[in-house]
Amino acid sequence: MTRVLIVDDDPVQLRLTAEIANRAGFKPLTATGGEQALTILRDDRNIGAMILDLVMPDLDGMGVMEVMAREGLTTPVIIQTATASLETVVSAMRQGAADYFVKPVSPERLVISLRNAMKLDALEAVVRAERARRTGTFTAADMIAKAPAMARVITLCAKAAKSPIPVLVEGETGVGKELIARIIQGTGDRAGKPFITVNCGAIPPNLVESVLFGHKKGAFTGAIADQAGKFAEAHNGTLFLDEVGELPLETQVKLLRALQEGEIEPVGASRPERVNVRVISATNRRLLNLAKSGEFREDLYYRLNVFPIYVPPLRERAEDIPALVNHFIARFAAEARKRILGIAPPALDLLVDYAWPGNIRQLENAVYRAIVLCDGAYLEPVDFPQIVAQTNGRDSAVSAIAASPAPKVPVHIDDVPARERMLPDPMPRSDRFLDASGEIAALAEIERAAIVFAIAHYGGRMSRVARALKIGRSTLYRKLHEYGLAEDLISDAA
Numbered sequence: 246m247t248r249v250l251i252v253d254d255d256p257v258q259l260r261l262t263a264e265i266a267n268r269a270g271f272k273p274l275t276a277t278g279g280e281q282a283l284t285i286l287r288d289d290r291n292i293g294a295m296i297l298d299l300v301m302p303d304l305d306g307m308g309v310m311e312v313m314a315r316e317g318l319t320t321p322v323i324i325q326t327a328t329a330s331l332e333t334v335v336s337a338m339r340q341g342a343a344d345y346f347v348k349p350v351s352p353e354r355l356v357i358s359l360r361n362a363m364k365l366d367a368l369e370a371v372v373r374a375e376r377a378r379r380t381g382t383f384t385a386a387d388m389i390a391k392a393p394a395m396a397r398v399i400t401l402c403a404k405a406a407k408s409p410i411p412v413l414v415e416g417e418t419g420v421g422k423e424l425i426a427r428i429i430q431g432t433g434d435r436a437g438k439p440f441i442t443v444n445c446g447a448i449p450p451n452l453v454e455s456v457l458f459g460h461k462k463g464a465f466t467g468a469i470a471d472q473a474g475k476f477a478e479a480h481n482g483t484l485f486l487d488e489v490g491e492l493p494l495e496t497q498v499k500l501l502r503a504l505q506e507g508e509i510e511p512v513g514a515s516r517p518e519r520v521n522v523r524v525i526s527a528t529n530r531r532l533l534n535l536a537k538s539g540e541f542r543e544d545l546y547y548r549l550n551v552f553p554i555y556v557p558p559l560r561e562r563a564e565d566i567p568a569l570v571n572h573f574i575a576r577f578a579a580e581a582r583k584r585i586l587g588i589a590p591p592a593l594d595l596l597v598d599y600a601w602p603g604n605i606r607q608l609e610n611a612v613y614r615a616i617v618l619c620d621g622a623y624l625e626p627v628d629f630p631q632i633v634a635q636t637n638g639r640d641s642a643v644s645a646i647a648a649s650p651a652p653k654v655p656v657h658i659d660d661v662p663a664r665e666r667m668l669p670d671p672m673p674r675s676d677r678f679l680d681a682s683g684e685i686a687a688l689a690e691i692e693r694a695a696i697v698f699a700i701a702h703y704g705g706r707m708s709r710v711a712r713a714l715k716i717g718r719s720t721l722y723r724k725l726h727e728y729g730l731a732e733d734l735i736s737d738a739a
C-alpha cells in the first residue's frame with residue numbers, strides 16, 4: 246500500500262486528512278512538525294507523496310522544502326495553506342511543490358492531487374532514468390533496487406566503479422545485469438563516455454569477430470569498406486559483453502589478447518590497433534561450469550571474473566515489485582497515451598506473489614500487455630491473464646471459460662478459438678527452457694510445462710490440446726498420468 250506523509254500541527258485537521266487518505270487506499274503516516282517530517286522522509290525513501298502545511302511552529306513548510314532540496318529528498322510535495330496568499334504559494338511551487346490547496350479541502354480534490362503528484366513523480370523518474378541512460382550517467386538512484394537483497398549489489402557497484410577492475414555480472418535472464426553495468430560506468434571516471442553493448446549470443450558465429458574488432462575493406466566477400474568494431478566504438482568508454490559465455494572459442498582467444506594487450510586486430514588488418522576500453526561482461530549461465538567443460542577458455546574466465554557481482558532473481562526481491570510496476574505503468578501508459586492511474590490491490594498482490602522466472606523483463610512485458618488490455622483506470626487481475634493462469638492453473642482456466650459469453654450458434658467445442666487473453670506471455674522464448682537455477686531444464690520438464698501450458702491455453706479442451714501438440718489423445722492422457730497431472734486436470738475439463 247502506498248504510504249503518504251501528512252504534516253500538520255493541528256491534530257484534528259491531521260486526523261481528518263489521514264482518514265481521507267486512508268479511505269482512498271493509501272497508508273497515511275503523520276507528523277505534527279517540520280523536523281519530525283524530515284526524520285520520517287530520511288528514514289523512508291519510498292513514501293509516495295507528502296501533504297505539507299506551510300505554517301508550523303518549529304520548521305515551516307518552506308523550511309522543510311529547502312532542507313529536502315539540499316539533502317536530495319525527492320518525495321513529491323503538495324502544499325496546504327490556511328490562507329490563499331498567492332506569494333507563498335508561488336514561492337512553494339518555485340521550490341518544486343507538485344500542487345497546492347487551501348484548507349478545508351474536499352476529499353475528492355485531495356485524492357486527485359495525491360494521485361497526480363505520484364503519477365508525475367513516477368513519470369519524472371522514468372524520464373530522468375532514460376536521460377541518464379542516454380548520456381552515460383546512469384547511477385544507482387536511477388534503478389529500482391531498494392530490496393535488502395540488492396543492497397550488496399549496489400555496494401559492489403560503487404566499489405567496482407572506483408577502479409578499472411574487470412567485472413563479471415552474473416544472474417538469471419532479465420534481472421537487470423545491463424543496468425548494473427551502466428551504474429558502474431555512470432558512477433566511475435568513464436561516466437558520459439560511450440557505453441557499447443554487444444549481445445554475444447545474438448551474433449552469428451561467423452560474424453562475431455568482425456562485429457567485435459571490425460574489418461578492413463576486402464577482408465571477405467561483402468566487406469566493401471573499412472568497418473569499425475564494437476571495441477573501437479567503445480574507445481575511452483565501456484564495452485558491455487552480454488552472454489559472454491556464448492562467444493566461439495576462436496573469438497575468445499582474440500578477446501583475451503585484446504584484454505591483455507589493450508590491442509585489437511580488425512579482420513584483414515595488417516597491424517593491431519590500440520584501444521582503451523573497460524570491459525564489463527555478463528552471463529546467465531555458470532561460466533565456471535562452461536570453463537570446466539572446456540566450452541569457455543579458463544584463462545579468459547579468470548581474466549573476466551576478477552570482480553564478480555551476482556544479481557539476485559526478482560523472486561528474492563519481491564519488495565521492489567510495487568515500485569517496478571508503478572515505474573512501468575508510468576512509462577507504458579504515457580507511451581500508449583492511456584490514462585491509467587495505477588494498479589488495483591488484488592492485481593498487485595498477484596504480481597508480488599508470482600515467481601517471475603523471466604524476472605524484470607517478464608514483469609515489464611506483463612505490465613506492457615496489461616496496459617494494452619486495460620479498459621479502466623486501474624490494472625486489474627484480468628489484465629494479467631497469463632499470470633492468473635499460471636498462478637491458479639486449471640481453476641482459472643475453467644472460470645475463464647465460464648465467464649466467456651455463450652456462442653449464438655452451436656459450435657463444436659474443439660473449434661472454439663482460444664481466448665485472446667490466454668495468449669502466451671511475450672517473454673523471451675529461451676526462458677521457458679531454463680530451470681530455477683538458470684540451467685537448461687530436463688526434456689521431460691519442458692514437455693510437462695508445454696502440456697500444462699497448452700491445457701491452460703485451450704481452456705482444458707483436451708482434443709484441441711492433443712491436436713495442437715500433434716499427438717493422439719491417448720498419448721496425451723498417458724503423459725498426463727506420467728507427469729502426475731491427471732487427477733488435477735482431466736477430471737471435468739476433458
Ligand SMILES: Nc1ncnc2c1ncn2[C@@H]1O[C@H](COP(=O)(O)OP(=O)(O)OP(=O)(O)O)[C@@H](O)[C@H]1O
Nearest residue numbers: 388389390417418419420421422423424529605606
Ligand atoms: N531495477 C530496475 N528498474 C527498472 N527497470 C529495470 C530494472 N532492472 C531491469 N529493468 C528493465 O528490465 C529489462 C531487463 O533488464 P536488463 O536488460 O538489464 O537485464 P539482463 O539481466 O541484462 O537481461 P539478459 O540476461 O536477458 O540480457 C530492461 O528493460 C531494463 O530496463
